[in-house]
Amino acid sequence: MSKGITNSLEMDEPFYVRRKPDPIPFSKFLYNSDKGTVMGRNGQSWAKIGIFYTIFYGVLAALVAVCMWVFLQTLDPRIPKWQLHESLIGTNPGLGFRPLPPEDNVESTLIWYRGTNKEDFKVWTDALDEFLFPYKTPGSISGHGQNIYNCDYGQEPPRGQVCDVDIKAWAPCVQENFYNYHHSAPCIFLKLNKIFGWIPDYYRDPNNLPSNMPKDLVDHINNTAVTAPHTLNTIWVSCEGENPADLENIGPVKYYPRRGFPGYYYPYENSEGYLSPLVAVHFERPVRGIIINVECKAWAKNIKHDRADRIGSVHFELMID
Incomplete structure (x- = not known):
């Protein structure tokens, strides 16, 4: 009795199978003509990220250069700072x-x-x-x-x-x-x-x-x-x-x-x-x-x-x- 009820319930429940998406070919990853993207990004996205990193590394390089310049002002090329x-x-x-x-x-x-x-x-x-x-x-x-x-x-x-x-x-x-x-x-x-x-x-x-x-x-x-x-x-x-x-x-x-x-x-x-x-x-x-x-x-x-x-x-x- 219980076995029949169990089988009936199992048959009434929906059964879903999750299908694994097809892998994207590497050549299509490099350039997707359908979406107009290069490595997953379109031109606008690449422009934004390029501007961001240009400004970021430019500011970082300027900060390092200023710190180095300030540091060098405290040194004499011929006289050591710490002596004896x-x-x-x-x-x-x-x-x-x-x-x-x-x-x-x-x-x-x-x-x-x-x-x-x-x-x-x-x-x-x-x-x-x-x-x-x-x-x-x-x-x-x-x-x-x-x-x-x-x-x-x-x-x-x-x-x-x-x-x-x-x-x-x-x-x-x-x-x-x-x-x-x-x-x-x-x-x-x-x-x-x-x-x-x-x-x-x-x-x-x-x-x-x-x-x-x-x-x-x-x-x-x-x-x-x-x-x-x-x-x-x-x-x-x-x-x-x-x-x-x-x-x-x-x-x-x-x-x-x-x-x-x-x-x-x-x-x-x-x-x-x-x-x-x-x-x-x-x-x-x-x-x-x-x-x-x-x-x-x-x-x-x-x-x-x-x-x-x-x-x-x-x-x-x-x-x-």
Whole structure:
């Protein structure tokens, strides 16, 4: 009984089937000749949306341009906005060395070659040639060779001019002598990283030197105080072996043109044609066939040293076969 009633009710109910519309061909979507539309829009619709986005992006570009112009008015192309303690660099300059190992071994600090093989040490002398090129032709890159001034202690450069770097004073660490690499007595060049506006606080008083300063540098400052006290405005430099064995193997070390960076190169003010002063460190007789760990330091009262972070110092290794 119930089954018949159920079947009767089911037959009396309307039955609808929703038919899926036929897909529109892609070619007709691109251009529908019946409706006169392109990609579903007629000419009027395309004109409206085109005008809208033209105005929208035009206003957006104008807003960005105005913001950029206002921002650039607050900057000087030559003077950084944040300096010294306010900057990310800080006030403690680092020390760098050249030549650096090839780019395929960029993480290494080992200078290794055979002194009897020209092709072996050529990679190092070529790297020095490239690094020192601006010093051999001052002003050629910046185009401001006319503002180079022959500085000296007590003869600082006029404003807008920069001090010359005399490459002849580096002898025997010069290109014509292969920087002495062919004699298994290489020259390494040191430079102090540039910090805008930084002024060194010199060690002028031989009686007020740090206790950890190498003895040979202490003797040099004492001698300078007697023979040439006007040159005490110098950021001193020392290079020595890191460990007792390295101290024995490093051999005699000489510095050219002097044992430090003269004070008349500072402060650095990003003047056109400025070249950082360099110190050529000549390792005269390093023991061959063994790795020598070398640590070089820059010395001024406002240069702190931290071996772990390499602050105020630089580390490299020498190995000459």
